[in-house]
Amino acid sequence: MAIKGKKIYLEEGFSNKQYSALLKWFNDIEIMKYIFFGKDVLTFKSIKRVKSFCQKVKDAKYFGIYSNKSKKLIGYAVIHDFKNKQCQLGIIIGDKTCWGEGIGYETTKLMAKYSFDKLGLEKICLRVSEYNKRAIRLYKKLGFNLIKKIPEDREAYHNNKWVKSAALRMELRKKSM
Numbered sequence: 001m002a003i004k005g006k007k008i009y010l011e012e013g014f015s016n017k018q019y020s021a022l023l024k025w026f027n028d029i030e031i032m033k034y035i036f037f038g039k040d041v042l043t044f045k046s047i048k049r050v051k052s053f054c055q056k057v058k059d060a061k062y063f064g065i066y067s068n069k070s071k072k073l074i075g076y077a078v079i080h081d082f083k084n085k086q087c088q089l090g091i092i093i094g095d096k097t098c099w100g101e102g103i104g105y106e107t108t109k110l111m112a113k114y115s116f117d118k119l120g121l122e123k124i125c126l127r128v129s130e131y132n133k134r135a136i137r138l139y140k141k142l143g144f145n146l147i148k149k150i151p152e153d154r155e156a157y158h159n160n161k162w163v164k165s166a167a168l169r170m171e172l173r174k175k176s177m
């Protein structure tokens with residue numbers, strides 16, 4: 001069953017075709033530069049490796065993000081680690097030509113609505129690199145609050161070099177949407 005939005009729709013699950021798109025995105029430093037696991041997946045060479053990496057995430061529900069216009073897969077979103085009516089959220093728009101068009105915003109909003117209305121959750125949590133200004137802006141716009149700053153949370157490829165990056169822990173409550 002698809003979750004429908006204005007610019008995109010979300011469909012749960014991946015087949016081999018989608019995993020091969022994931023492999024391409026995982027190998028792209030521009031996409032992965034601020035992601036927690038970015039440095040690791042840049043070395044991935046096979047679909048098998050991507051699959052086993054994805055399967056390791058605890059209780060994950062993966063959704064492909066598809067353009068309404070082209071019907072093409074342009075990214076993915078994942079919710080995982082469900083406990084105490086909360087979960088963690090991750091999102092990657094792999095098609096860079098789609099950046100800055102409000103698709104990250106729409107995807108996050110649809111994922112939050114699905115988590116609150118269909119799964120009965122109360123809170124969505126995430127961690128984002130302090131350097132990922134575009135992502136931080138969209139989370140703030142949606143109503144995510146900054147909970148704390150975690151120093152030296154990860155390595156990020158910032159200004160053309162790998163550096164230590166703090167992460168912002170942010171949360172969206174059902175009642176603030």
Ligand SMILES: CC(C)(COP(=O)(O)OP(=O)(O)OC[C@H]1O[C@@H](n2cnc3c(N)ncnc32)[C@H](O)[C@@H]1OP(=O)(O)O)[C@@H](O)C(=O)NCCC(=O)NCCS
Nearest residue numbers: 091092093099100101102103104105128133134135137138
């Ligand atoms: C981060 C990401 C999900 C954002 O999705 P997107 O579709 O490009 O973002 P949107 O268009 O919905 O919104 C981005 C907002 O940031 C703003 N923005 C863009 N570049 C920016 C920058 N360098 N600094 C500050 N704000 C910026 C945009 O203007 C927009 O704000 P606005 O709606 O007020 O104009 C997407 O770019 C992506 O997948 N990047 C690679 C993976 C990643 O970093 N994922 C997030 C992990 S936490």
